[in-house]
Amino acid sequence: MIRVVLGTLISHWRRRPLQLVFLLIGLSLATALWSGVQAINAEARAAYADAAGLLGRDRFDRLVGRNAAPINASRFAELRRAGWAVSPVIEGYHTPTGLSLVGIDPLTMPKGAAPIGAGKGPGMAEVLAPAGLLIVNPETAARFNNADLPKLFAMDDLPPMTAIGDIGLVQRLLGRPGTISHLVLDPDAPAGLVPLATVVPELDRVAPAGDGGLARLTDSFHLNLTAFGALAFVVGLFIAHSVIGLVFEQRRSTFRTLRALGVPMTQMVILLLAELLVLALVAGLAGVALGYLVAAALLPDVAGSLRGLYGADVPGSLTLRPGWVLAALALTFGGTLAAAGLALWQAATMPVLAPALPRAWARASSKRLAWQGALGALLLALAAVIALVGSGLPAAFTLLAALLVGAALVLPLLVGGLVQRLGRGRGGPVRQWFWADTAQQVPGLSLALMALLLALASNVGVGTMVASFRQTFTGWLDQRLASELYLTTRSEAEANTILAWVTPRVDAVLPIRSVPATLNGLPGEVYGIADHATYRDNWPLLDAVPDVWDRVAQGEAALVNEQLARRAGLALGDPVALPGGDLPVGGIYSDYGNPQPQALLGLLLFDSRFPDATHLRYGLRIAPDKAAALAQEITARHALPDGGVIAQADIKGYSLDVFERTFAVTDALNVLTLGVAAVALFASLMTLAELRLPQLAPLWALGLTRRRLAGIEFARILVLAMLVLVLAIPLGLALAWALVARLNVAAFGWQLPLALFPADWLWLALTALPAAGLAALWPALRLARMPPAALLRMFANERG
Amino acid sequence: MLLTIRGLTKTYPTREGPLAVLRGIDLDLDQGESLALVGESGSGKSTLLHLAAGLDVANAGTILLDGAAIGEMSESQRAAVRRDRIGLIFQQFNLIPSLNAGANIAMQARLAGRNSPDWNAHLARAMGLDGLLDRYPEELSGGQQQRVAIARALAARPALVLADEPTGNLDEANADAVLTLMLDLVATAGAGLLLVTHSQRQAARLNRQMRLVMGQSQA
């Protein structure tokens, strides 16, 4: 019997394959974007965990030079001979390849901390052999296969673009013989040793560094992606919900007949559930596959932005994680049940004697629309309240959600009202019918229109934010990167040699000195800057006291970046806690793209507070047209490695590149969401087309040609899409404002000026309307080519 | 006795208070016997039929089908009785739109687990549906659809056929033809038939008649 019932239920899909296709598309698209984003996030989190676990960074204390002063190499042996189980590490950036090199001493590394031996890694002999080798992840190994590097040993679970080798080898590669960055401290040390403070008074013991707060820093970025994934998921579920609703409605008579013929209700509901779960499984698998492709396509850009923004190394290739697949499938099942819940409930509770007349499907009662509108208005009011008083990341996301969902919920009422208003006034009977009928169609199309609204508004909102950001960022780079050349030397001796040569050849030499420091209790950096017109003229101050530059130069005030000011709640004149004592805030400057707090001191004060800071970096001012030649000459004359002298233009290029990559991801997700919305519209129209026939047949009988009817149907969709677009623009601007003034501030710590780009809206209209038109085209064409017999049947049959 | 009904009472709640649709109906139907239920609209004919089919439950009274009390059965037991013992024919044809005529005819027999292609073919031939079996309901006329519904009801060889104005949606000529076919087949199959109709002419063609007025039987 089960087979017969199941066969009967399934026969519906055979007769209406299009509905099946749309249901599967809706569910798999919902799964795809969401799970794609989750795959990206999982990959990134795994990379952070790898980075955190690398060489026991998350387990072992470290000894570091106070204020980032270098560690005297003899300290290692002195500590060992005093019984302290320390192991030296050198870390550095390998300019020719861009690799992060980590040099370790495998002989003294705490047990299990070094990826050597233990079956997976290379043998100690190979690492220690004079030729040496570098341990990298397989992706990096493949990339640098032919590079001028020691032998590469590929090993999983290492961060990308990181190479681990013997300390001697890495010192050679970095050109820093005898240098130690820090010492790892094995916790297994016998009692009764001479205290560290006595053996190495100039070193600080610091707790495990873990991932350096990467997970926290990048949270907001991943939250952004998640928000897009969730949006697409909801839109996908809209499609599934509308298809399932229609399919259940069309099968109501079948359900009733089956029960009249003796199929118990519980059995039928169980079979319906099984049918849905099979469909969900198919759609889920397709969605997972699609999501994997989406993630694989987006990951390189995501990895690029994470590296550029946060210095986080995330591999550019995707690993297939079973947990992710299961989570995605579970999500599809959950989504399917959510989308089908109402329909299933109605089928389960339907009295067998209820009239089987097709209830005008999806012609949601005006009562329901009113409730929905009221709920939407409530959410919009909530959004307004949060916009006024809320702060913090959760509030910002609640604001976004309330704004979008609220607007979507009131949309049917708004569009319905607009259509009725447009239909007022005089006109021919066809015109009257057009508007009246359009108003009647709005509830049925409401889900699709809501999806379209969300996609369009996201597009306007994110587009506005990105364009505003680009405008601001470019201008800011011009101010911030005032020096034409940036010089980085390997030692102070080298710096002095070069400076002696270069000083007479440039307009000014501006030292750049910095130390990692704790600012008002937050980890960040302190910079020392010279008193020079370069800064006075260009520095992007948001707010400053009078004579700010004089006061900074005299050591009476500090400048803080916007991130620090916002996070620590600092205003002009407030004291900011710095190593060596508080200073009043003399000015606040914008510092886009930097996740960390930062403070600027006058150079004299900086040098007195941080005498151990290295003097390796300098900005050089020179006429822009001479910069390139000078850079070449310095590099050649002083045998500087690549990156020793960087031109302002290169840094700008790099920064803009990071910027573009960051928003390439949001752009891509944006387009995908818009695509899903178009599919939603198409699916709704296709499924509704059949129900429309009985309504259109009388008009055909009254003398309207099929072609004319098709044209009217087509126009109707364009009008609706246009109305949605018009409503989407203010919503998108509200969204942009929420992103810029609330989410950005909460997530990144800086605010952007919002600019309007009407040309972009036109562009969006030129994209969205054809998309809507395309979605409406097929149903319209089908109508235009419908055999008259099919229309006639509308009268012959008893079909409501 | 195939069907025994005693003191059957059914009340529906309405806004104006409970509405008694059936008020103590007694009825007997033997194997191979046909009984026409006639009466005005709202006299309770259809309700009586639904209760006999176990589609609804009475407030008082008993319905015995082959001696088993339908009112005391669970929902799934009643479903099993419908599936195995009863053939139902409605005024609305109630075909499954996604199955073709042949599959619709075989539907209940397959559910009951006694599908016989030969018997189905015989029914289809007798109903004049030859050559239409591959068509879907929407491709059939009203009369054709109702003949499919009747064939479906008989395909499972039910002991009792319950028909609710089976020809109500057909024109007179069509209605007579369909009724003739149905009576022939019921007689051939030896089933009992309870047929609701408001047509005196049709009722006259059955063994017995029972007239319902305001939920009570009038001899």
Place this chain on the structure above:
Amino acid sequence: MNAARRLFLGGVAGMLAARAGAQGFAGLGTAVEGFALPDAAGRFDFPADHGAHDAFRIEWWYLTASLTGADGAQYGIQWTLFRTALEPGGGEGWDSPTLWMGHAALTTSTAHHVAERLARGGVGQAGVVAVPFQAWIDEWAMTSLAGHAEDALDRINLTARAMDFSYDLILQASGPLVAHGDNGYSVKSRDGHASHYYSQPFYEVAGKIEVPSGPVEVTGQGWLDREWSSQPLSDNQTGWDWLSLMLDDGTRLMGYRMRDTRGDFTAASWIAPDGTVEVLPNGALVMTPLRTARVADRDIPVDWQIDVAARGLSVTITPLNHAAWMATSVPYWEGPVFAVGTHPGRGYLEMTGY
């Protein structure tokens, strides 16, 4: 020569060689190109020869001592510093091709404590200097306390420390340094593999050890071995049993058995109390396993019958603790033993390749 020493040879070198061998290299364990070879005509030159011989590939400073605690209990300690060079000559600082491995052990009748340290040369973490003599790795050290007139090794301080034990001992020699083999040219196989090998077998030991139950004052006798070579052992040699005995009559006996697939090879030195050495030829020493014990998932012969017919010696040796397994990166068995029979005494037994 000593067996853990051989282990270092086939050990650290082997540890290094296993991978390299798998990589299709000739194998570090057999590569001697560029290193000096032991010279039969060579004579020891002290104090320079107490220091490291960088021209050779492998070398060790190997001290064992049999001790008696103030509590009456028996103890044994081991202190070893191995040197191995990845290539001859080589770089400075962190690029130094010299590797150092330290092993320290303390054996009681119920426990065997082991610690290991690894280091590279060139950065001061480990090394040996001849004058003033010190051998060290991390905070472990063997430091000369000898006066100007004495040999640097006549009086030394020996320290080692780990999580679960430590010792700090003074060792005073009561006899001269002793050269094994042909004036210190010690042959290891029929194929003529050899090393330079001398000992100080006459140490009187006093000091303090620390076990988990607390500190113990100890006294006893110690034995230092010094050996260097570049030449790995024969391919046919599967393992090795080495024994040092400090007999109650003041005589010292050093002997070893190289287990060879072509027939065992033995060598021994019979050292009179005044330091006079009689070199016993292959076959003069007979070592017969009497009993095996299950240690570290393998069967180790822990009781032995030792016979030197030429000297009328016939003793049975038994370990203080048969679980004296050195679970280091190169594992082997090394522990204090007691001799019972014609020549009672005590000493150290070392076994590899089981």
